Amino acid sequence: xxxxxxxxxxxxxxxxxxxxxxxxxxxxxxxxxxxxxxxxxxxxxxxxxxxxxxxxxxxxxxxxxxxxxxxxxxxxxxxxxxxxxxxxxxxxxxxxxxxxxxxxxxxxxxxxxxxxxxxxxxxxxxxxxxxxxxxxxxxxxxxxxxxxxxxxxxxxxxxxxxxxxxxxxxxxxxxxxxxxxxxxxxxxxxxxxxxxxxxxxxxxxxxxxxxxxxxxxxxxxxxxxxxxxxxxxxxxxxxxxxxxxxxxxxxxxxxxxxxxxxxxxxxxxxxxxxxxxxxxxxxxxxxxxxxxxxxxxxxxxxxxxxxxxxxxxxxxxxxxxxxxxxxxxxxxxxxxxxxxxxxxxxxxxxxxxxxxxxxxxxxxxxxxxxxxxxxxxxxxxxxxxxxxxxxxxxxxxxxxxxxxxxxxxxxxxxxxxxxxxxxxxxxxxxxxxxxxxxxxxxxxxx
Ligand code: ADP
Ligand code: MG
Numbered sequence: 431x432x433x434x435x436x437x438x439x440x441x442x443x444x445x446x447x448x449x450x451x452x453x454x455x456x457x458x459x460x461x462x463x464x465x466x467x468x469x470x471x472x473x474x475x476x477x478x479x480x481x482x483x484x485x486x487x488x489x490x491x492x493x494x495x496x497x498x499x500x501x502x503x504x505x506x507x508x509x510x511x512x513x514x515x516x517x518x519x520x521x522x523x524x525x526x527x528x529x530x531x532x533x534x535x536x537x538x539x540x541x542x543x544x545x546x547x548x549x550x551x552x553x554x555x556x557x558x559x560x561x562x563x564x565x566x567x568x569x570x571x572x573x574x575x576x577x578x579x580x581x582x583x584x585x586x587x588x589x590x591x592x593x594x595x596x597x598x599x600x601x602x603x604x605x606x607x608x609x610x611x612x613x614x615x616x617x618x619x620x621x622x623x624x625x626x627x628x629x630x631x632x633x634x635x636x637x638x639x640x641x642x643x644x645x646x647x648x649x650x651x652x653x654x655x656x657x658x659x660x661x662x663x664x665x666x667x668x669x670x671x672x673x674x675x676x677x678x679x680x681x682x683x684x685x686x687x688x689x690x691x692x693x694x695x696x697x698x699x700x701x702x703x704x705x706x707x708x709x710x711x712x713x714x715x716x717x718x719x720x721x722x723x724x725x726x727x728x729x730x731x732x733x734x735x736x737x738x739x740x741x742x743x744x745x746x747x748x749x750x751x752x753x754x755x756x757x758x759x760x761x762x763x764x765x766x767x768x769x770x771x772x773x774x775x776x777x778x779x780x781x782x783x784x785x786x787x788x789x790x791x792x793x794x795x796x797x798x799x800x801x802x803x804x805x806x807x808x809x810x811x812x813x814x815x816x817x818x819x820x821x822x823x824x825x826x827x828x829x830x831x832x833x834x835x836x837x838x839x840x841x842x843x844x845x846x847x848x849x850x851x852x853x854x855x856x857x858x859x860x861x862x863x864x865x866x867x868x869x870x871x872x873x874x875x876x
Contacts, residue, residue: 431459433487436466439494442487445526455480457640461613462488464636471613472628475640482519485582485613486526492580492611493532493555499609500577504557507581509601511588513538513560519584520558532556539563547572561589561597568604575605583631586616590623602631620762639758639794650768650776653802654788656809657781663751666807667692668699670749670777671729678722679747681731682763688751693731702727708735734759743772750778753787757794785814 431454433446446452454462457475464471465488475481489506498505508523510516520536527534534556535549546563550573557564557573567573581601583589589598612631616624619639628635657663667681681696683689689705696703704727706718715735722730723742734754748767754760760778767774780788780801792798803809 436462436487436491438487439491441494441530442490442526445528446487449525451483455484457481457638458484458487460638460640461485464638465489465611465613466491468611470611470632470635471638472616472619472632472635473614473638474616474619475638476617479640481584481615482522485584485615486519486523489556489580489582489613490526490532494530496579498577499579500574502553503574503577504554505577505579506556507564507575507578507601507605508556508558508584509561509564509582509589509598510558510584511560511592511594513540515585516558516560523556523558527556534558537563537567561594561601565597565600568600575601576607578605578607578610580611580613581605581631582613582615584615586614586627587618587621587624590621590627595623595627598627599630619758620765637758649772650764650774652764652776652778652799654778654780654799655804656801656811656813657779658809658811659781662807662809663779663781664692664695666779666804667749667751668695669804669807670747671696671699671701674747674775676728677746678725678742678744679729679749680745680763680766681729681749681751682754683731683733683751684754686733689731689733692751693729696729696731701729703729703731706730706732706735708733734763742766746772746774748774748776750776753778753780753784753791755787757787757791760791760794782811782814786817789816 432452433454434443434452436454438446457473457479461471461473461484465485473481473484485508489508493505508519510519516536516538520534523534533552533554535546535552535554535558537546537550537557537559539560539562541563543566546567550567564573568575583598612633612635614628614632614635616628619625619628655666657666670676671679681692683692686707686709689707693703693705704718704722706715710718718730721727725744745767748764750760750763754763764776767776778788788799
């Protein structure tokens with residue numbers, strides 16, 4: 431995608447020409463339209479992928495095009511974890527703003543406080559800051575955020591690592607009015623604190639995650655099996671639990687009821703097992719997790735409540751009894767195995783209802799998976815016809831006002847790209863012969 435395709439204000443295009451940028455990177459191509467549409471954004475991609483322009487350009491576009499909420503308050507605040515990064519972002523911003531009437535300022539810890547007060551009195555439109563010093567100025571009422579239109583967090587994961595959670599909360603509270611837009615950039619979203627803080631700051635965010643990392647994870651073998659129906663899935667699960675050499679395993683399911691039912695089935699097979707789901711109290715959940723991590727039982731059957739944070743070297747297998755609707759969840763689930771240098775197996779069952787989630791996952795991971803087959807349990811289901819492309823991040827819901835509604839959706843896995851249950855009526859078709867059998871992943875030993 432070219433920078434000329436976004437519909438940017440001419441002044442932005444001119445700056446980009448001066449800097450010699452024409453083609454957007456992937457994170458830019460996917461984030462900029464979301465940000466320009468006024469949505470909150472939760473984005474991750476690896477370093478060096480061009481995140482700075484991904485937020486500076488839409489921020490500038492908004493400031494150039496939209497009437498300010500306040501004549502005096504900053505319109506855009508970019509928060510970054512360190513002084514070095516702040517300086518880098520600021521110098522790029524300055525270049526981009528050169529020749530326009532818009533001003534910017536850098537507010538860093540460790541610099542002269544009074545100089546900063548003077549600079550703030552000039553009412554800059556953009557501020558690049560480290561969180562601690564900005565909070566100091568807010569507390570002393572040297573700057574106000576009632577008119578803030580865009581709050582941007584760059585390297586949010588690092589800000590949290592450095593202990594800035596409280597400052598972020600303070601800034602969020604100070605600028606907490608209904609017209610604020612928030613862009614949240616992080617190298618990883620696989621971190622509970624990052625997710626908690628994102629949930630606090632963002633309202634119904636669009637998600638853009640590029641290069642999630644699971645693919646480079648050589649210690650995890652990913653296998654996919656087609657299934658016809660529930661009984662077939664259960665038969666396959668029994669097969670794996672009986673045949674594979676399992677130290678400990680987690681079986682992930684979509685519903686609480688499934689955790690209980692499958693756990694009973696696994697018990698019947700003679701394995702020690704427990705169910706973990708959101709119906710249990712936090713104390714009860716902790717007890718199950720603790721007991722599992724001490725190796726007191728072999729198979730944990732869990733909804734996505736168990737997909738984060740469990741770091742147990744002994745987990746040799748993860749079974750996805752269904753493919754999560756929110757594809758990032760696949761990465762979290764699968765990342766429970768292959769830890770600490772041990773090999774892990776991730777086995778995923780793909781039935782008709784999982785099909786479009788599976789295709790979405792392939793898109794997300796940017797690879798095509800072939801299916802493995804258990805000889806006695808081969809599926810007749812071979813996949814569904816492709817459906818019309820759906821932009822995975824676009825949402826039609828008009829961006830409304832406040833963070834009150836549906837807050838709990840954000841990290842619960844119920845926020846879906848699209849709902850497969852609405853996609854009935856597709857004819858099964860047969861995959862070409864060469865796609866039907868099953869090269870396992872290269873590093874597979876099976
Ligand atoms: P990140 O924040 O993801 O680590 P940066 O925003 O610091 O990445 O960008 C990394 C480098 O890539 C910078 O030198 C930047 O100038 C360059 N860059 C960013 N976007 C583009 C682009 N669209 N075309 C060419 N170079 C780019
Ligand atoms: Mg960066």
